[in-house]
Amino acid sequence: MSASLARLRRNWKGYLFLIPVFAVLASFKFIPFFDALRMSMYDWNGANVKSYVGLANFKELVRDATFLDSLGNVAGFTFAAVIIQLIVPLIAAVLVFHVTNRKLQQFFKVWFVVPLVIPSIIVFLTWQWIFAGEYGVLNEFLKVVGLESWTHAWLGESKTAFTSIVFVNFPWIGGINFLLYLAGLMTISGELFEVAKLDGMNAWQRFKHIELPLVRSQIKLILVLTLINQIQSFENVLVLTNGGPGTSTMTPALYLYIQGFSYSRLGYASAIGVTLFAAVLLLTWVNQRFIRDTDKID
Amino acid sequence: MTDRKTSWGVYAGLVFLLVLTLFPFYMLLISSFKHFDQMILEFWTPSFPLHGDNYASAFRQIAPFIWNTVFISSCIVVGVIIISSLAAYSFVRFDYPGKNALFLLILSLMMIPGFLLLIPQFMLVQKLDMLNTYQGQIFPPMAFGASMATFLMRAFFEGIPKSLLDAADTEGASEWRIYASIVMPLSLPVIATVAILNFLAGWNNYIWPLVATTGDSVKPVILALSTVTGTLDQGISVKLAGYVISSLPLLAFFFLATKPFISGITSGAVKG
Numbered sequence: 001m002s003a004s005l006a007r008l009r010r011n012w013k014g015y016l017f018l019i020p021v022f023a024v025l026a027s028f029k030f031i032p033f034f035d036a037l038r039m040s041m042y043d044w045n046g047a048n049v050k051s052y053v054g055l056a057n058f059k060e061l062v063r064d065a066t067f068l069d070s071l072g073n074v075a076g077f078t079f080a081a082v083i084i085q086l087i088v089p090l091i092a093a094v095l096v097f098h099v100t101n102r103k104l105q106q107f108f109k110v111w112f113v114v115p116l117v118i119p120s121i122i123v124f125l126t127w128q129w130i131f132a133g134e135y136g137v138l139n140e141f142l143k144v145v146g147l148e149s150w151t152h153a154w155l156g157e158s159k160t161a162f163t164s165i166v167f168v169n170f171p172w173i174g175g176i177n178f179l180l181y182l183a184g185l186m187t188i189s190g191e192l193f194e195v196a197k198l199d200g201m202n203a204w205q206r207f208k209h210i211e212l213p214l215v216r217s218q219i220k221l222i223l224v225l226t227l228i229n230q231i232q233s234f235e236n237v238l239v240l241t242n243g244g245p246g247t248s249t250m251t252p253a254l255y256l257y258i259q260g261f262s263y264s265r266l267g268y269a270s271a272i273g274v275t276l277f278a279a280v281l282l283l284t285w286v287n288q289r290f291i292r293d294t295d296k297i298d
Numbered sequence: 299m300t301d302r303k304t305s306w307g308v309y310a311g312l313v314f315l316l317v318l319t320l321f322p323f324y325m326l327l328i329s330s331f332k333h334f335d336q337m338i339l340e341f342w343t344p345s346f347p348l349h350g351d352n353y354a355s356a357f358r359q360i361a362p363f364i365w366n367t368v369f370i371s372s373c374i375v376v377g378v379i380i381i382s383s384l385a386a387y388s389f390v391r392f393d394y395p396g397k398n399a400l401f402l403l404i405l406s407l408m409m410i411p412g413f414l415l416l417i418p419q420f421m422l423v424q425k426l427d428m429l430n431t432y433q434g435q436i437f438p439p440m441a442f443g444a445s446m447a448t449f450l451m452r453a454f455f456e457g458i459p460k461s462l463l464d465a466a467d468t469e470g471a472s473e474w475r476i477y478a479s480i481v482m483p484l485s486l487p488v489i490a491t492v493a494i495l496n497f498l499a500g501w502n503n504y505i506w507p508l509v510a511t512t513g514d515s516v517k518p519v520i521l522a523l524s525t526v527t528g529t530l531d532q533g534i535s536v537k538l539a540g541y542v543i544s545s546l547p548l549l550a551f552f553f554l555a556t557k558p559f560i561s562g563i564t565s566g567a568v569k570g
Contacts, residue, residue, distance in 0.1 A: 021385040022385075025407060113321065119520060125541060129326075196346060235504050256416070
């Protein structure tokens with residue numbers, strides 16, 4: 001006990017240095033977090049109506065058709081995103097990795113990343129212009145190559161809206177996952193490549209036996225990041241379609257936003273938030289548990 | 299890295315992918331200089347004369363909002379650097395009961411997703427009368443950046459030789475002096491990383507300003523983009539010019555400081 005006390009007496013200043021960060025975190029993260037948990041069990045419109053309803057919000061949520069649609073959509077978006085992010089940026093990274101000229105390699109690396117630097121909303125607005133029904137870039141392109149019958153109001157038709165959103169940022173390389181894969185490839189020991197050359201491996205064999213297994217850490221990280229990102233972010237859908245047409249592109253996070261800010265159903269929106277949060281925790285745990293890290297592979 | 303000469307197949311593939319990647323932005327750029335008639339007649343190529351009046355018009359419309367964004371993002375950066383470096387210093391320099399638990403607490407807050415906090419933060423900011431104020435635009439994003447920043451700073455500070463700090467201590471320097479005159483100047487790399495991460499985040503912030511501001515007083519440029527208009531002659535190109543203008547600061551930043559930029563982005567993605 002006195003050892004602890006002695007520690008305290010010598011080190012109490014440490015607490016002082018922590019005060020600023022905890023002041024900000026407590027006010028703007030901690031307290032809102034518990035508020036969200038609490039709010040999910042109330043029926044509240046932010047002004048006068050505020051009554052405790054227990055689990056009623058959750059019960060309603062399970063039977064809410066829009067919410068269920070949104071779950072299906074986010075599952076679809078996530079599935080597509082995961083497949084895409086595990087393949088396309090990796091291929092690009094491998095290609096860039098094998099450029100022998102240092103300057104050229106840096107050139108490619110820098111220019112592939114440019115879309116990441118441009119504010120994301122501007123990227124979405126640009127793609128909104130590409131997908132526009134009238135004079136949109138995609139439709140103009142189809143007209144030029146003689147496929148005018150294929151033109152659509154891409155974001156305005158329920159059959160095409162979902163896929164259009166998936167195709168935003170095609171070819172999906174300009175992003176952080178590309179950089180992560182590249183960083184991972186660069187940590188592979190040069191010796192392994194020497195051995196591969198001596199063994200006469202061709203490019204595909206080299207990819208399958210050396211490069212792919214040794215970027216497993218990056219793959220796992222990117223899997224988690226993609227999952228979390230898909231579930232959390234709804235700016236793209238908000239800007240491009242606002243969940244429509246109908247509910248064809250509605251996602252749970254967007255639904256939360258609409259319920260909270262358009263309908264003022266703050267308790268219900270919080271219930272959506274809590275449910276999503278639980279889902280994210282579950283998925284992260286599954287990812288941690290079942291996918292091995294590179295450092296654990298010999 | 300092999301010393302084989304790169305096959306032309308690799309180059310062809312890369313050039314093709316790069317062209318696809320940059321094509322939308324090429325279209326954005328060339329179209330922003332056109333008037334409506336040029337858009338119809340010459341859609342795919344740059345069209346002369348280049349109409350700078352699109353840019354003049356767009357700039358006039360969004361200039362005050364650019365200032366807002368710059369101011370808000372800068373304050374977020376300064377704020378995050380201060381609070382997280384102080385905290386990191388505490389974790390590295392002192393040993394007090396509960397130290398590890400407190401650090402874990404800060405880290406665990408990173409797990410909380412933004413959408414969960416959106417509504418309670420809004421209610422809180424409303425209660426504190428901070429809607430439509432700069433403070434309301436600065437403090438919540440600061441909270442979002444603080445956990446990662448503290449983690450990064452602590453990792454860096456631990457690399458500073460303890461002997462250096464102890465020597466200053468025996469010379470009678472106060473903890474504050476050691477922090478300000480020794481640790482911080484030595485930490486420019488991690489400070490740059492944190493600055494870039496948070497400046498980017500601040501500039502990109504869309505949902506929070508959308509929700510916590512009305513009217514024009516503290517509106518950031520990102521919200522103003524959809525309201526930019528042009529004359530009938532100019533068409534939508536004025537709006538496109540607005541997009542380009544709003545991207546320029548970040549792009550300039552990127553090309554001037556590419557290495558720290560890239561390392562900043564990647565360290566921000568790797569959670570503890």
